[in-house]
Amino acid sequence: MLEAKTLAYRYGKQCSWLFDDLDLQIAPGEIVGMSGPSGRGKSTLAKVLAGYLPPGRGSVMIGGRPLQGSGHCPVQLLFQHPELAVNPRWKVGKILQEGEEPTADLCKDLGLEPAWFDRYPHELSGGELQRICLARALSSGTRYLLCDEMTSMLDALTQAHIWQIILDIARSRRLGLLVISHDTTLITRLCSRNISYFGDTVNH
Amino acid sequence: MLDIQDLSIRFTRYTFGLKKKETCVVQGLDLSIAPGQVMAVIGQSGAGKSLLAHALLGILPRNAQVEGRVFFKGKPLTPERLSTLRGREIALIPQSITALNPLLRVGVQVARAARLSGISKKDAPTTVNRAFSRYLLQKEVATWFPFQLSGGMARRVLTATATVGMADLILADEPTSGLDPATAKEALGHLRELADTGKAVLLITHDIEAALKIADMVTVFCAGTTVEVASADDFKGLGQLRHPYTRALWNALPANSFIGTMKPIERSPNTTGCPFQTCCNEQDAVCGHSTPELKHSSAGRVRCHHA
Numbered sequence: 001m002l003e004a005k006t007l008a009y010r011y012g013k014q015c016s017w018l019f020d021d022l023d024l025q026i027a028p029g030e031i032v033g034m035s036g037p038s039g040r041g042k043s044t045l046a047k048v049l050a051g052y053l054p055p056g057r058g059s060v061m062i063g064g065r066p067l068q069g070s071g072h073c074p075v076q077l078l079f080q081h082p083e084l085a086v087n088p089r090w091k092v093g094k095i096l097q098e099g100e101e102p103t104a105d106l107c108k109d110l111g112l113e114p115a116w117f118d119r120y121p122h123e124l125s126g127g128e129l130q131r132i133c134l135a136r137a138l139s140s141g142t143r144y145l146l147c148d149e150m151t152s153m154l155d156a157l158t159q160a161h162i163w164q165i166i167l168d169i170a171r172s173r174r175l176g177l178l179v180i181s182h183d184t185t186l187i188t189r190l191c192s193r194n195i196s197y198f199g200d201t202v203n204h
Numbered sequence: 205m206l207d208i209q210d211l212s213i214r215f216t217r218y219t220f221g222l223k224k225k226e227t228c229v230v231q232g233l234d235l236s237i238a239p240g241q242v243m244a245v246i247g248q249s250g251a252g253k254s255l256l257a258h259a260l261l262g263i264l265p266r267n268a269q270v271e272g273r274v275f276f277k278g279k280p281l282t283p284e285r286l287s288t289l290r291g292r293e294i295a296l297i298p299q300s301i302t303a304l305n306p307l308l309r310v311g312v313q314v315a316r317a318a319r320l321s322g323i324s325k326k327d328a329p330t331t332v333n334r335a336f337s338r339y340l341l342q343k344e345v346a347t348w349f350p351f352q353l354s355g356g357m358a359r360r361v362l363t364a365t366a367t368v369g370m371a372d373l374i375l376a377d378e379p380t381s382g383l384d385p386a387t388a389k390e391a392l393g394h395l396r397e398l399a400d401t402g403k404a405v406l407l408i409t410h411d412i413e414a415a416l417k418i419a420d421m422v423t424v425f426c427a428g429t430t431v432e433v434a435s436a437d438d439f440k441g442l443g444q445l446r447h448p449y450t451r452a453l454w455n456a457l458p459a460n461s462f463i464g465t466m467k468p469i470e471r472s473p474n475t476t477g478c479p480f481q482t483c484c485n486e487q488d489a490v491c492g493h494s495t496p497e498l499k500h501s502s503a504g505r506v507r508c509h510h511a
Contacts (some may be wrong), residue, residue, distance in 0.1 A: 127249055157456045182388070184414075
């Protein structure tokens with residue numbers, strides 16, 4: 001169970017709390033959707049949950065224990081712009097091995113082609129690069145995936161394709177998913193539970 | 205307002221040492237927009253949608269070659285003519301926040317856009333204020349730096365920058381990506397308003413549902429070429445759509461059957477025939493050896509042997 005307990009965050013002491021007293025649970029195998037107006041801290045919440053930012057107050061617990069600061073993080077975050085999430089001076093093959101070597105099965109499921117590994121990130125399309133990021137995030141230690149507007153830059157065909165892959169993998173590995181998106185039809189299609197998030201309150 | 209015929213864009217790249225390789229990313233692209241019209245351009249990521257906007261503004265990188273005929277207001281759009289029109293009569297709403305100067309306060313940047321589009325120094329501050337209030341940006345936002353803006357705010361600032369002047373042709377590159385439905389609806393509403401005042405709007409997007417709400421016509425791109433031109437009403441059901449790619453795209457929407465495709469659609473220089481053939485269920489021998497022409501079909505156009 002990935003849990004946020006009375007979580008709060010602000011970008012500096014002068015700023016107001018982006019979210020405060022936020023409680024959230026994601027069980028393994030559960031797909032939770034989250035939507036809400038822009039600029040209210042959805043992406044910030046995702047970064048706090050994945051350990052990129054330390055919580056201002058409260059804590060992030062995984063399986064009853066606080067999130068570890070070192071080692072492979074079981075909570076992985078996928079960003080809206082895959083081209084900004086990779087080192088532009090590394091070739092794709094090196095990027096893929098940043099976490100651990102992806103298994104051949106995973107590469108096959110995601111449709112990664114060995115020809116891409118010799119290229120630089122800007123030589124791949126958005127959908128191809130997002131699949132590379134997905135392969136990197138799906139190492140064996142990953143338990144939860146936070147998808148922050150992951151497919152909003154992609155066309156409908158690529159979007160549908162990527163979600164089919166993720167849903168299959170999530171089902172077989174019992175991953176917990178948090179899907180952040182403005183697209184409410186996408187969220188209703190994918191998720192078992194939807195949280196509409198308005199900065200200070202979470203309505204279940 | 206704008207008429208593009210048989211546009212192609214090629215890039216020259218160095219592959220190894222001094223060996224050069226030419227890649228053709230856009231070929232045989234046709235598009236036309238009338239004043240007061242919103243023309244949506246939808247299609248695959250990497251199909252050359254943004255390249256089209258950049259080619260129209262002449263801001264492609266130096267290793268790009270553009271060929272074809274482009275007419276703006278009836279006259280050919282030459283590079284010399286373009287450099288006087290760019291920013292004044294043709295404005296771009298860029299796709300990403302990186303288009304803003306990270307070291308300048310956004311109010312200053314909008315004011316600069318207003319000055320460059322020909323508004324006098326005296327009128328610039330009031331025009332900027334009006335643009336800010338029209339896009340529901342608070343006064344203090346003008347003193348912020350781009351990194352302080354949220355995605356939605358940045359989008360509104362970019363829209364304000366493009367529309368603060370008196371451009372007749374607005375190129376909107378993905379104006380709604382990353383916006384919540386309410387803000388997206390509003391951003392699109394502004395584009396519709398601009399079109400209703402007699403301007404032409406080229407709306408480049410992959411959000412088909414949002415585009416259909418405001419567009420009059422839709423051009424579908426696939427593999428760097430126009431595969432279909434349809435009216436927005438044709439998207440009410442599968443039956444009206446002419447090209448198999450458009451039908452696949454429509455089927456892949458979360459609101460419809462949400463079926464994706466595995467095979468990437470790529471145009472390689474050696475293959476002949478229809479660029480879509482590898483992914484098409486309706487392909488046969490004809491598709492393999494001849495490239496279909498863009499032909500008229502009722503109110504729209506389609507590039508398919510079987511339509």
